[in-house]
Amino acid sequence: MSSSEKAVGKAGTGAPVLPWKMPTFWWLKQRRYFLYMIREVTALSTAIFAAVLLYQMGRLGEGAAEYETFLAGLRSTGWMAFCVVAFILALFHSVTWFKLAGSVFLARIAHVIVPPLVVTVAGYGAWLLLSAVVVVVLFWS
């Protein structure tokens, strides 16, 4: 029993207190709650993508023919559509994560606190730079 429930009946003249009930669809009541839920859901698509990638690596050991058959399956419209959605969700997660990082990460150089905006911009910069490196490596290899 929470302390607020224990308080029922204590307040004022002992008249019944109206307990709080969380609405089932509370996350649809406000735009920011909804965006938060989307951010949480991004974990699901990322987990599915990672699981398939791990499975794909396992299939590598089964020979070229087996692996090609598996790759052909990955070129299906359904999987490609999932990849596009997962990519958009991953982008959304990354953008919101770096946006929040500025206020969360208290950076300090000697006795000077680095402004949150600088941390956020530095995060976005590092993210873009690393992404560019990955793209270059992929296309040149």
Added chain:
Amino acid sequence: MAEKTIKITVRRYRPEISPEPTDQTYVVPFRDDWVIVDALNYIKDEQDGSLSYRWSCRMGVCGSCGMNVNGEPKLTCATFLRDYASSEIRVEPLANFPVIRDLVTDITDFLEKLRRVKPWLIRKDEKPVSEGPYWQKPWRLKLYKQASLCINCTLCYAACPAYGLEKEFIGPAAIALAYRYNMDSRDQGEAERAPIIGSHDGIWHCSFVGECSEVCPKHVDPAATVQRSKAAVTNRRMLELIWPWGRK
């Protein structure tokens, strides 16, 4: 020329009349310089003396007039009618708290949680007054000043779905105040607070919705203090694991 008016619908709870809350609509004069609590005072003085709500300072300092205005937690002494001029206004008690009557919530739970995090300076060794004050440099003050502005208005609790769903959660303001004292160079109580804010009821309930910081009228940014507390508690635990003989 007829006086301009605005409709205010108040969610009322009067247990002696109905066990369920009911809506009551009032029509009040629309004044450009009126805040919501002015309109509520007008209703109470001129139309319906039975309406119950809390207010005190009328200047955004006491934190007692928090209510949900059109679904968002607000300090009603700092929320102008003119910001809702084109619509009706709906005033409800703060979400996530039991309601005692009309717009008056029971914040006992918050007060108990606030006490648990020990929001005061803890010293292991007190020096005599004759030795003077404990000095603090301005840059140290900057580390926690934002968190020290909390007025305990509980808007952050009303905005926090984690608190609405899990009542054992210590909650944003209490953790922000624990952080405020942990960051104070005059304080030596971090080790005492760590097991409380790092417990099952503490910081790990927060999944960073961030709404507490959005609604905070004093820009305390409780969401950031909770995340920073997560890092601090984790560091402390890791150090205790690696170096159990170290300073507690």
